[in-house]
Amino acid sequence: MTRSFMGLRSVIAGAALIAATVSWAVEAAADIKIGSVLAVTGRASFLGDPEDKTLRMYVERINAAGGLLGQKIELVVYDSAGDAAKARTFATRLIEEDGIIAMVGGSSTGETMAMIPLFEEAKIPFISLAGGIVIIEPVKPYTFKTPHTDRMACQKIYGDMTARGISKIGLISGSGGFGKSMRKQCLSAAKANGIEVLADETYGPKDNDMTPQLTNIRNTAGVQAVLNPGFGQGPAIVTANFKQLSIDVPLYQSHGVASRKYIELAGDASEGVRLPASALLVAENLPDDDPQKSIVVNYKKAYEAKWNEPVSTFGGHAYDGLFILAEAIKRANSLEPGKIRDEIENTKGFMGTAGLVNMSASDHLGLDLTAFRMLEIAKGEWTLVK
Numbered sequence: 001m002t003r004s005f006m007g008l009r010s011v012i013a014g015a016a017l018i019a020a021t022v023s024w025a026v027e028a029a030a031d032i033k034i035g036s037v038l039a040v041t042g043r044a045s046f047l048g049d050p051e052d053k054t055l056r057m058y059v060e061r062i063n064a065a066g067g068l069l070g071q072k073i074e075l076v077v078y079d080s081a082g083d084a085a086k087a088r089t090f091a092t093r094l095i096e097e098d099g100i101i102a103m104v105g106g107s108s109t110g111e112t113m114a115m116i117p118l119f120e121e122a123k124i125p126f127i128s129l130a131g132g133i134v135i136i137e138p139v140k141p142y143t144f145k146t147p148h149t150d151r152m153a154c155q156k157i158y159g160d161m162t163a164r165g166i167s168k169i170g171l172i173s174g175s176g177g178f179g180k181s182m183r184k185q186c187l188s189a190a191k192a193n194g195i196e197v198l199a200d201e202t203y204g205p206k207d208n209d210m211t212p213q214l215t216n217i218r219n220t221a222g223v224q225a226v227l228n229p230g231f232g233q234g235p236a237i238v239t240a241n242f243k244q245l246s247i248d249v250p251l252y253q254s255h256g257v258a259s260r261k262y263i264e265l266a267g268d269a270s271e272g273v274r275l276p277a278s279a280l281l282v283a284e285n286l287p288d289d290d291p292q293k294s295i296v297v298n299y300k301k302a303y304e305a306k307w308n309e310p311v312s313t314f315g316g317h318a319y320d321g322l323f324i325l326a327e328a329i330k331r332a333n334s335l336e337p338g339k340i341r342d343e344i345e346n347t348k349g350f351m352g353t354a355g356l357v358n359m360s361a362s363d364h365l366g367l368d369l370t371a372f373r374m375l376e377i378a379k380g381e382w383t384l385v386k
Contacts, residue, residue, distance in 0.1 A: 031071035032335060034059075034325070035078075035094035036105035037115065038129075042081030043205065043232050046261045047107040050303075050315030051129055052077060055104065057306050058322055068329050076100060080111055084177075087111035091118045101337050102329075104321040106130050107314070108231075110177030116143050125328075125341045127321040129314070131231075131256060132181040136364040142341055144364040146320040146354055147313075148276070148372055150182035150229065151189060153254050156276040156372045157227060158186075158193035160385065166224045166250070170199035170217035172210065172238055174230030178256055182229035198223050203234060210234075211241045218247050225249050231256030236265035243269035250274065255372075259312030263380060274385065276372040280316045280353045281382040295351050316353030324350060324357065 036055055039048030059075045067073060076098045078090035087106070094100045095118060102125045106112035109132030116135070119126040119142055126143050128135050133149040161169070173183035183202070190197050199220040201213035217226055226249060228238045235257045242251050251273050253262070258277035263270050279286055283296040299319055300311045327350065328343035329335065347366060350357040355371020374385040 032068060032073045032329075033076055033098055033100045034073055034322075035076045035091075035098060035100035035103045037078050037080050037087045037090045037094070037103075037111065038105050039082035039107040039111065040077070040079040042083070044082035044108055046232070046259055046312070047129075047314045048079070048082070050259070050312045051105070051107060051318040052079075053307050054303065054315040054318040055322055057303070058319065062326065068326055069333065069335070071335075077105075080107070082108060082111065084108075084110045084114040088114040088118065091115040095119070095122045095124060100124065101335050102325055102340055103127065104129070104318065104325055108177055109135065109181055112145075113177065116140060119143065123341075124337050125325070125344055127325060127344070129317040129321055131178050131254075133185060134181055139362060139364055142337075144324075144344055144359070146317045146324070146352070146357075146365075148255060148278070148354060148367055149185075149365065150178065150254070151185040152367070152369055152372060153182060153229075153276050154186040154189045155193065156369055156374060157252050157254075157274075158189065158195050159369075160274060160374050161225055161252070162194055164225075164250070167194055168196045168198050168222045168224050170201070170220060170223045170226045171197055172201040172203065172213050172217060172226060172228050174205065174228075174232070174234045175202050176205050176230070176232075178254075179230040179234070182254055182256075186227065186229060203230075203238075205232070205234065207234065208237060209241065210238050211245060214238070214241050214245055214247065218245055223249060225252060227252045227254075229254050229256070233265060236262055236270075239266040239273060240269045255313065258375075259314060260310035261312070263377060268380075270377045271379070272376065274374060274376045277375050277382075278313045278316060278354045278371070279373050280311060280313050281375060282373065282384050283311075285384060292351060292353075292355065296353050299353055313353070320350075320352035320354055320357070323352065 063072045080087040106128040109130045112128040112130040128145040133151045173179045199217040253275040280296045283300045286293040332339040332343040347359040357366040359366035
């Protein structure tokens with residue numbers, strides 16, 4: 001990790017008490033405009049709300065510590081409510097009316113994909129907070145992302161299944177952008193990882209009962225585990241229906257449900273569910289010599305103290321995106337979008353809540369599988385799978 005980056009975060013941490021007294025509503029006029037389109041409300045608010053709170057909190061702290069290049073940041077946030085069409089409209093406004101120099105946002109894969117063409121055409125750096133691998137593959141010059149991809153989630157889950165002697169599974173996937181993308185990646189990666197998909201079911205974003213699909217999977221001979229690619233309320237309903245049907249095989253979820261909200265919605269039915277996620281959810285349980293521990297513990301404490309609610313990996317994605325951008329601006333010593341883009345792509349040794357990031361011209365994510373932790377829900381809490 002670069003000394004300048006560590007210095008930036010140290011200064012911000014030291015300014016926390018000052019920043020806590022600054023009201024967002026009276027933030028002084030700023031010179032650096034950074035945009036964000038997030039699902040702050042609506043069905044995907046469990047993604048956008050912590051992202052919004054994280055960005056506001058840390059922009060406030062950066063400004064209290066002196067800003068970037070001697071100038072304050074103005075964060076311009078629009079609430080898409082998870083609607084891709086609204087996201088595209090707001091992206092146009094950020095570019096044409098607000099005059100942003102960079103974008104950190106896009107809560108979901110669908111919203112992100114709707115906005116990418118606009119930022120690419122305008123040549124404005126866009127750091128997405130969504131999971132789909134389609135965001136960065138193929139590589140697009142001005143588009144980056146912070147969360148682990150859906151393909152990585154499939155690979156991590158399959159590795160855990162293999163270790164448990166599981167080779168035959170059933171899929172039940174959400175039909176939204178993320179669920180559709182992860183389903184495709186899991187099907188594609190199955191054979192190479194020694195997995196055979198015996199049943200393949202889907203559900204819609206407004207469905208509130210998945211027992212027919214789960215019954216089909218239960219009645220499929222040979223299924224040893226069930227995997228549910230999806231996010232939002234859908235996976236919680238799947239989990240509750242799974243228990244109601246007394247399906248006696250392991251249930252796996254994706255990193256799309258890596259927040260306390262999923263456990264609250266699914267209740268006791270979530271017991272024993274496994275999923276890949278960042279170390280943030282088990283921050284205090286990491287060994288003291290884990291190089292990621294101080295980052296995730298400090299972010300978790302700051303977020304929970306500020307907002308009086310449990311931290312989620314989704315807010316962590318926003319933290320990573322904002323500081324990757326801030327460090328790129330510092331290295332570029334410029335507010336010119338093209339120079340900032342180049343420095344985002346040159347990010348090396350950045351330790352964030354998602355893991356160690358090393359980007360390149362061919363990799364606009366910069367994470368590998370070691371950044372993922374396999375978790376299991378035990379007694380209503382996140383635990384590390386040994």
